[in-house]
Amino acid sequence: MNILLSINEKSYAIEAASETPLLWAIRDIVGLTGTKFGCGVSQCGACSVLIDGNLIKSCGIPVSFAVGKEIFTIEGTSETLEFLREAWNEGNVPQCGYCQSGQLIAATSLLDKIHHPSDEDIDTAMSDNICRCGTYTRIKKAIHRAAALKNKSL
Amino acid sequence: MSKIQQVNRRDFVKLIGLASGGILLGCNVSTSQKEFVPQEKGTFTPNLFIQIQKDGTITLLASRSEMGQGIRTSLASAIADEMEADWKYISLKQATGDAKYGNQNTDGSRSVRTMLLPMRKMGATAKLMLISAAAKKWNLAETDCEAKNHYVINKITGDQIFFGDLVDEAAKVEVPAQERLTLKKVEDFKYIGKTLKSIDLKDFTHGTAGYGIDVRIPDMKFAAIARCPVTFGTVKSFDQKAALETIGVTDVFKLERLVPPTGRFFGALGGVAVIANNTWAAFQGKMNLDIEWNYGENKSFNSVEFQEKLRKRVHQKGKLVSGSTGNVSAAFKESNNTIEATYTVPFLVHAPMEVPNATAWFKGNEIEVWAPVQDPQTARAELAHFFEIPLENITVNVTFLGGGFGRKSKSDFVVEAVALSKKIKGPVQVVWTREDDIQHSFYHATSVQYLKGSLDVNGQVTGWLQRVGLPSIVSSFKPMSDYASGFELNQGFTNNPYNLTNFRLENVKAESHLRIGWMRSVVHIHSAFGNNSFVDELAFAAKKDPFEFYLNLIGEDRVLEGTSDHPFDSKRLKNVLKTVAKTSNWGKKLPKGHGLGLAVHYSFYSYVATVVEVSSVKDKIKVENIWTAIDCGLVLNKDNVKNQLEGAAIFGMSLAMFGKITTKEGAVEQYNYNDYRMTRMKDAPNIEVTIIDNMDTDPTGVGEPGVPVIAPAICNAIFNATGNRVRSLPLADSGLV
Structure with missing residues (x-):
């Protein structure tokens, strides 16, 4: 069926089976490959996107769910995401980098909701995202740093 | 390592995929480390390259796969340090899988161990050539010149010339013998032993680093393979009707097991392949297959x-x-x-975050592959063996690896992709599901x-x-x-x-x-x-x-x-x-x-x-x-x-x-x-x-x-x-x- 998606404030008219998971619609049909496939069963968070500001694992929802809503992916930009990128850069966080799209999106969702996250807040918000390289301590530090940068700018 | 030479032949520069012009230095590094996998013997020297262009850009041909260990950044830093280069001019080009780049097998924690000294010497050589060119220009002794942060400085007058502006002259300088090189002392290191951020950070934080699974070629298909749950089991029979009726599925066929010859290679497990217009349709089609297996002797394994x-x-x-x-x-x-x-x-x-995957295009007497592989040369040799195509007609492009941990040293998934491409006569990407990865690994x-x-x-x-x-x-x-x-x-x-x-x-x-x-x-x-x-x-x-x-x-x-x-x-x-x-x-x-x-x-x-x-x-x-x-x-x-x-x-x-x-x-x-x-x-x-x-x-x-x-x-x-x-x-x- 014909589907109209809005991703990072840009419209995409695509042809897809309505039950196609949003992840594969974004990657294979729209052609934005920054959002990653990791498990296909909402266990690893590599495919995390924001839909109308809510954190969603895009492998677990049909593309039809996102119609008429605003999808935000790693290819996008927001004030929070830019502070996180700066902090990720400062902390030299990634190793292989593959999971980092999902980590950054999950962290964006966290900082959009909680301005001063505690370690426990970060543990709760980020434990759906697996990093096989094991960069968790750096991610945690970077989130604290990004929060500080963001709060300073307010 | 061999002596360092200037490689001027235009066809060669093109062959290794660099732009022509500037200075191209090469040397041969051989490693005598014992390998898990027998490595193909290289006959082509040199195998390690750096290029300096007139705009000052220094390009290092990265022969090792990047899988999160930071090797691209590490090796570049060694050259930059000895060369007195400014880090912002450093760029990397990933080498394809080819014996001409020496041993590329990225495992055994050996890249820095075996390549540091050659890298440093290459940097020192380039520096000396740039200094020679400047000395000639100023009519000074080389000892009256020094290199610093991408410039050669006249120690007497304080004048300075940008590296890029010296390239033409430096290219005419005879490559200095290794005995003339003075490597930097530990206390003088600018990058080595210090902290350098990953050269790929921007791509990693913007979703733009190209992993194997991100490769896109016009009109490519996507494939999934149902493999026997028991190791080395084979397909007895299968019903493809439901799979073929899956929206987006274009083809279903049996893939024979490719048995590796004794002593080398990995082969492919075989199974039933589903070809589709997108990855998810291929996954769905695979789930809709009804297959009867010959489990074979490993069935009793508990x-x-x-x-x-x-x-x-x-x-x-x-x-x-x-x-x-x-x-x-x-x-x-x-x-x-x-x-x-x-x-x-x-x-x-291993369960690396990026599942095994490969994109292949079998073009008759040529094969091109894009894949996240730790050992591209073995992949290439393996393809030559199974598909009877001359090695020189096979290109294995190495993408970023979303984790490797040894899984991506085994090129079975590359062999699968080529077998599929050969069958459908077009480009195809095979993607393992996470379940495939957990259940059919090495x-x-x-x-x-x-x-x-x-x-x-x-x-x-x-x-x-x-x-x-x-x-x-x-x-x-x-x-x-x-x-x-x-x-x-x-x-x-x-x-x-x-x-x-x-x-x-x-x-x-x-x-x-x-x-x-x-x-x-x-x-x-x-x-x-x-x-x-x-x-x-x-x-x-x-x-x-x-x-x-x-x-x-x-x-x-x-x-x-x-x-x-x-x-x-x-x-x-x-x-x-x-x-x-x-x-x-x-x-x-x-x-x-x-x-x-x-x-x-x-x-x-x-x-x-x-x-x-x-x-x-x-x-x-x-x-x-x-x-x-x-x-x-x-x-x-x-x-x-x-x-x-x-x-x-x-x-x-x-x-x-x-x-x-x-x-x-x-x-x-x-x-x-x-x-x-x-x-x-x-x-x-x-x-x-x-x-x-x-x-x-x-x-x-x-x-x-x-x-x-x-x-x-x-x-x-x-x-x-x-x-x-x-x-x-x-x-x-x-x-x-």
């Missing part, structure tokens, strides 16, 4: 029964392994304090070890007997390889770092019913677990503090030359042990329910010691702190080494706490990250890494040596906290997590 079998075997006499010394029987007889223990490690799987072997040790009245170890049952990696290349091989036992078993007078190692039979491969740290995972757990048990039996006990067991200062370029130095091992005792404040008073555990291991020529602090609340274990110290000789990129060691701690925790692959009736019982669990953010402890300053020594491995110590250190900490001795991994099996 991993729990197998471990029981190994357990029985290690309690009987095995084959004596050379390297044993003294007389353990006599030592046991003389002692009135002997202890015995049996340790088990299950099968494990597994890290299970092991069972029996240890017996004796102590004298002073608590000195007088005898050490160790029997090991471990399915061999060699079985993946040579059927009927039913004993762990010499190179496997030489990873911590025959060469444990203890000063033992009476030491006996025995090897027991362990057949393979799964494809056995290597995973990050390989056999060191087994040896470090057995050795360190048993040392802790001996220390307890001797009523000694484990730290003091270890120091004594490692023994007097000694250097064992061995056969490699990196002799074992007991002093360095004791130094990391003392360092970590200090950073962890070993012996401190701990909160109730807390415990400390220690492990020390020598692997990939690096020295590592770790202390773990755990807490036990209602019989559940939490890892609170990990302190690791490493001596890996010269450190190329400090923060990268730190990052690797932090990651190794998490990788080690995952396998210690959750890692376990089991089989029933030949089929792997785990599916995905829900039942092959990983350490997550909430489980992650504080990790403190100390890097020993040893910049005057050759660099040794970094990517792997941090892993083996973690599991035994955790188990020793659990014993310290609770008195409960865990001898079988993972901890989840003991109800501790």
